[in-house]
Amino acid sequence: MIYFYIHQPKKTESMQKRLVKKDKKIFGVCSGLGHYFGIDPTIVRVIFLIAVLGFGTGLLVYLVLALVMPEDTVA
Numbered sequence: 037m038i039y040f041y042i043h044q045p046k047k048t049e050s051m052q053k054r055l056v057k058k059d060k061k062i063f064g065v066c067s068g069l070g071h072y073f074g075i076d077p078t079i080v081r082v083i084f085l086i087a088v089l090g091f092g093t094g095l096l097v098y099l100v101l102a103l104v105m106p107e108d109t110v111a
Contacts, residue, residue, distance in 0.1 A: 056108040063102035 055072045057064030066084060070077035087094025 055105060057102075057105050058108055063098075064108075065098055065101045065105060068105055068108070069101075 053072060056068050058067040058071050059077075061067065066080040067077040070080045073080075084094045084098055087097065
């Protein structure tokens with residue numbers, strides 16, 4: 037058997053993933069979620085739009101996240 041050793045650097049304080057608001061369009065929630073999950077913020081915006089129009093819960097979830105998510109403090 038061949039074993040591969042993958043070196044992963046230790047996570048320091050600056051390398052840890054944090055869910056924060058990013059590039060503010062309205063509140064920065066969608067871009068923060070997109071950055072956290074590694075997807076395009078436009079996809080997150082479309083998901084919220086579908087949730088608002090289809091289920092009616094997207095607006096409530098968006099407003100709660102806008103209040104709860106911290107601002108991005110890294111310059």
